[in-house]
Amino acid sequence: MSATTTSLAGTPLAWKLPYRGRVGMACLIIAESAIFTIFVVAYLYYVGKSLSGPTPREVLETPIFYTICLLSSSLTIHFAGKFLERGKRGAFLSLWLLTIVLGGLFMYGTGQEWHRLIYEHGLTISTNLFGTTYYSLVGLHAFHVTVGLIMLSIVLLFGLAGRVGPDQSARVDVLSFYWHFVDAVWVVVFTVVYVLGR
Amino acid sequence: MSSDVMAIQSADAAVRSWTEVLHEWVTTVDHKRLGVLYILYALFFLVIGGIEATIIRIQLVRPHNDFVSPQVFNRMFTMHGTTMIFFVAMPILFGFANYLVPLMIGARDMAFPRLNAFSFWLTAFGGMLLYFSFLGGSGLYGAGNAPDVGWWAYAPLASRAFSPGHSSDYWTIALLASGFGSIGTAINIIATILSMRCPGMKLSRMPLLAWLNLVMSGMVLLAITPLSAAQLMLLVDRYLGGHFFDTQAGGSATLWMHFFWIFGHPEVYVLIIPCFAFASEIIPVFSRKPIFGYPVMVGATVCIAFVSMSVWAHHMFTVGMNSYANSFFTITTMAVGVPTGIKIFNWLGTMWGGKIQFRTPMLFCIGFLFQFLIAGLTGIMLASSPFDWQLSGSYFVVAHFHYVIVGGILFALFGAFYYWYPKITGRMLNESLGKLHFWLFLIGFHLTFDLMHIPGLLGMPRRIYTYEPGRGWETLNLIVTIGAFVQGIATLVFVANLVISYFKGAKAGNDPWDAWTLEWSTSSPPPAYNFASIPTVASRRPLWDLKHPEDPDMRYE
Numbered sequence: 001m002s003a004t005t006t007s008l009a010g011t012p013l014a015w016k017l018p019y020r021g022r023v024g025m026a027c028l029i030i031a032e033s034a035i036f037t038i039f040v041v042a043y044l045y046y047v048g049k050s051l052s053g054p055t056p057r058e059v060l061e062t063p064i065f066y067t068i069c070l071l072s073s074s075l076t077i078h079f080a081g082k083f084l085e086r087g088k089r090g091a092f093l094s095l096w097l098l099t100i101v102l103g104g105l106f107m108y109g110t111g112q113e114w115h116r117l118i119y120e121h122g123l124t125i126s127t128n129l130f131g132t133t134y135y136s137l138v139g140l141h142a143f144h145v146t147v148g149l150i151m152l153s154i155v156l157l158f159g160l161a162g163r164v165g166p167d168q169s170a171r172v173d174v175l176s177f178y179w180h181f182v183d184a185v186w187v188v189v190f191t192v193v194y195v196l197g198r
Numbered sequence: 199m200s201s202d203v204m205a206i207q208s209a210d211a212a213v214r215s216w217t218e219v220l221h222e223w224v225t226t227v228d229h230k231r232l233g234v235l236y237i238l239y240a241l242f243f244l245v246i247g248g249i250e251a252t253i254i255r256i257q258l259v260r261p262h263n264d265f266v267s268p269q270v271f272n273r274m275f276t277m278h279g280t281t282m283i284f285f286v287a288m289p290i291l292f293g294f295a296n297y298l299v300p301l302m303i304g305a306r307d308m309a310f311p312r313l314n315a316f317s318f319w320l321t322a323f324g325g326m327l328l329y330f331s332f333l334g335g336s337g338l339y340g341a342g343n344a345p346d347v348g349w350w351a352y353a354p355l356a357s358r359a360f361s362p363g364h365s366s367d368y369w370t371i372a373l374l375a376s377g378f379g380s381i382g383t384a385i386n387i388i389a390t391i392l393s394m395r396c397p398g399m400k401l402s403r404m405p406l407l408a409w410l411n412l413v414m415s416g417m418v419l420l421a422i423t424p425l426s427a428a429q430l431m432l433l434v435d436r437y438l439g440g441h442f443f444d445t446q447a448g449g450s451a452t453l454w455m456h457f458f459w460i461f462g463h464p465e466v467y468v469l470i471i472p473c474f475a476f477a478s479e480i481i482p483v484f485s486r487k488p489i490f491g492y493p494v495m496v497g498a499t500v501c502i503a504f505v506s507m508s509v510w511a512h513h514m515f516t517v518g519m520n521s522y523a524n525s526f527f528t529i530t531t532m533a534v535g536v537p538t539g540i541k542i543f544n545w546l547g548t549m550w551g552g553k554i555q556f557r558t559p560m561l562f563c564i565g566f567l568f569q570f571l572i573a574g575l576t577g578i579m580l581a582s583s584p585f586d587w588q589l590s591g592s593y594f595v596v597a598h599f600h601y602v603i604v605g606g607i608l609f610a611l612f613g614a615f616y617y618w619y620p621k622i623t624g625r626m627l628n629e630s631l632g633k634l635h636f637w638l639f640l641i642g643f644h645l646t647f648d649l650m651h652i653p654g655l656l657g658m659p660r661r662i663y664t665y666e667p668g669r670g671w672e673t674l675n676l677i678v679t680i681g682a683f684v685q686g687i688a689t690l691v692f693v694a695n696l697v698i699s700y701f702k703g704a705k706a707g708n709d710p711w712d713a714w715t716l717e718w719s720t721s722s723p724p725p726a727y728n729f730a731s732i733p734t735v736a737s738r739r740p741l742w743d744l745k746h747p748e749d750p751d752m753r754y755e
Contacts, residue, residue: 031423126438
C-alpha cells in the first residue's frame with residue numbers, strides 16, 4: 001500500500017526521543033502557568049484598589065502549617081515514584097497515600113480559611129475587589145489541587161488492586177510532575193497573597 | 199485500532215450502512231479523519247461567517263440603508279468576527295496540522311489520539327453553543343439574541359448591566375470550550391513533533407511545515423490561555439457578582455483590554471504562521487528548488503513568535519497609555535516586521551532562478567506573498583502611534599487586518615487546499631476551475647479591500663450600521679460590496695470544485711507534484727496506519743534522495 005522510503009546509510013542506530021507523556025505534561029504546565037500568570041497579574045494590579053473593606057491586612061492569616069503540608073507532599077510523591085521504579089510496592093503505596101493525606105490536609109486548611117472569611121468577616125467573592133481576586137486566585141489553585149487529588153486517588157486505587165508496577169513508572173512520573181507544578185504554583189500564590197498582597 | 203480499520207477496508211464497502219459510516223466518523227481517533235472533520239467543520243462555518251459578512255456589506259452598500267436593524271447589524275459583525283477567528287481559521291489550520299504533521303514526520307498517528315478527538319469535539323460544541331445563542335440568548339423570556347458586543351467584548355459593554363440575557367455568556371462559554379480544545383490540540387502537536395518523529399528525522403531535517411506548526415502550538419499555549427483566564431474572570435463577574443472589570447467597584451476596564459489583546463495579537467501570528475508553513479512547502483516544490491535559507495526560516499519564525507508576544511498594546515494606543523508604553527509598543531510592533539521581511543525574502547530567494555510552474559497552488563502562494571507584504575506595510579503604518587491615533591477604529595484598520603486575514607491567510611489556505619487535496623481524497627482538483635477561482639477571488643479581494651482603506655482615511659468609523667450621504671463614501675462602499683459578491687462567487691466556484699473533483703477529478707497517484715516530503719511517499723488517500731513500515735530519513739528531502747540516488751541531498755548536509 002505504501003512505498004517504503006529511503007533507508008540510507010548514515011542514519012543513527014539509536015533513535016531515542018523524549019517520552020510523549022512528559023512532553024505533553026510539560027506543555028500543559030506551560031499553558032496553565034500562563035493562566036495563573038493572568039490571575040496573579042490581576043491580583044497584584046488590584047492590591048489596595050478595593051473601595052470597601054475588609055482588606056487583606058485585616059482578615060488574612062498566613063497558613064504556615066498547611067503550606068508545609070503541601071510542599072512536603074512534593075517530597076513524598078518524589079520518593080514514592082523512586083520506590084515504584086525499584087518495584088517496592090509497599091513503600092510506594094504508603095508514601096502515595098501520605099501524599100494524598102497531605103494534599104487533603106491542605107484542602108481542609110483552605111476550606112477552613114474560606115469558612116472563617118465568609119462567616120466571621122463577611123468576605124465573599126462579590127464583597128469587594130479583594131474578595132473577587134482572592135477567591136479566584138486561591139480557588140483556581142485549590143481546583144488544581146482537587147484535580148490532582150482525584151488523579152492521585154485513582155492511581156492509589158489501581159495500586160491497591162495491584163495494577164501499578166515498575167512498568168507504569170513513567171506514567172506515574174507524569175502525574176507527579178503535575179503535582180510538583182501545583183506545589184510550585186502555591187509558592188507563587190502564597191508569596192503574592194500572603195506576603196506581597198498585605 | 200489499525201487492525202480494525204484494515205478489516206473494514208478489506209470488507210465490502212457496500213455492506214456498511216450510513217449509520218455505521220457515521221458511527222465510524224464520530225468515534226474516530228485517526229488523525230487524518232479528525233483533520234478532515236476539522237476542515238469540513240471550518241468550511242461549514244466559513245459559509246456562515248461569509249453570509250454574515252455579506253449581510254454587513256449589503257447594509258453598507260448605500261447611505262441610510264435599512265436592510266437590517268442596528269441591533270442585527272451589531273450581532274452580525276460580532277458573530278462574523280468571532281466565527282471567522284475561532285471557528286473557521288483556528289480549526290481549519292488545526293485540521294491541516296492534524297492531517298499533515300504525522301505524515302510529514304513519518305509517524306502513524308498523533309501522540310495522543312483520544313485527546314485529539316476530545317479537542318475536536320470541544321471545538322465543535324463550542325461553535326454550536328455560539329450559534330445556539332440565536333435561540334437561547336435571551337433566555338426563556340425574550341426573542342432570540344446573539345452576542346452583539348463586538349468580537350473583543352470590551353468591558354463594561356459585556357457586563358450584566360449592558361449585556362442582559364445570556365448572549366454574552368454563550369459567547370464566553372463557546373470561546374472557553376473551543377479555547378480548551380485549542381490548548382489540547384497544541385499540546386498534541388508539540389508532543390507529536392517532539393516524540394514521534396521517524397528515525398533520522400532530526401529537528402534540523404524536519405519539514406518547515408512541522409517546524410512552523412511546532413512554533414504555532416507553542417504560541418497557542420501562551421496566547422490562548424490568557425483569553426481563557428480572562429473569560430473565567432468575565433464569568434465570575436457576570437455570574438458570581440465579581441468586580442474584575444467593574445469600574446464602579448474599583449475594577450478596571452482597561453485590564454480586560456490588556457488581557458484580551460495579550461491573546462488577540464499573538465492570535466494573528468498563530469493564524470499566519472501555519473500559512474507561512476504552507477507557503478514554505480508549496481513554493482519550493484513549484485519552483486523546483488529546495489527552500490532558500492532553511493535555518494533562517496526557522497530562526498525568523500521563532501523570532502516572530504517571541505516578539506509578537508510583546509506587541510499587544512498597539513491595539514490600545516487610543517486608550518491613553520503613557521508615552522513610554524506607546525514608544526515601547528511602537529518599537530516592538532515595527533520590530534516584528536524584520537523577521538517577517540526575512541521570510542518574504544527567503545520565499546523570493548526560493549523562487550529566484552527556479553523553474554516556476556504556475557499551477558493553482560503556486561498562484562495562490564504568489565498572491566499570498568504580495569498581499570501579505572502590503573498588509574505588513576499598512577501594519578507598519580498603524581504601528582506608529584500618532585498615525586494610529588488618527589485611524590484607530592476606522593475602516594483603514596478593518597482593511598488592514600482583512601488584508602492580512604483574507605489576502606494572507608485565506609490565500610495561503612486556498613493554496614494548501616489545491617496542493618494537498620490530491621493527498622486527502624486521491625483526486626486532483628480541477629485546474630481550470632482552480633484558475634477561475636484564483637482570478638475571480640483575486641479581483642474580488644482587491645476590489646473590496648484595496649478600496650476599503652480609502653473610506654477609512656476619509657474618516658469612516660468601523661461598526662457603524664449606516665452613514666450620511668455626501669461624505670464621499672458612497673461609491674467606495676458600493677464597489678467594496680460588489681467586490682464582496684465577487685469573492686462570494688469565487689468561493690462558490692471553489693466549493694463546486696471541491697465537490698465535482700471529489701467524484702470526477704483525475705486520479706492523483708501517490709505523488710502528483712513530484713514533491714519531496716514524506717506524505718507523498720504513501721498512497722492517496724493514505725491508509726489508516728499511514729506507512730506500512732516506518733520510514734527512515736537522511737536529509738530534509740527524503741523523496742528527493744529516493745528519486746535521485748545518484749545525487750542525494752544528504753551529501754550536502
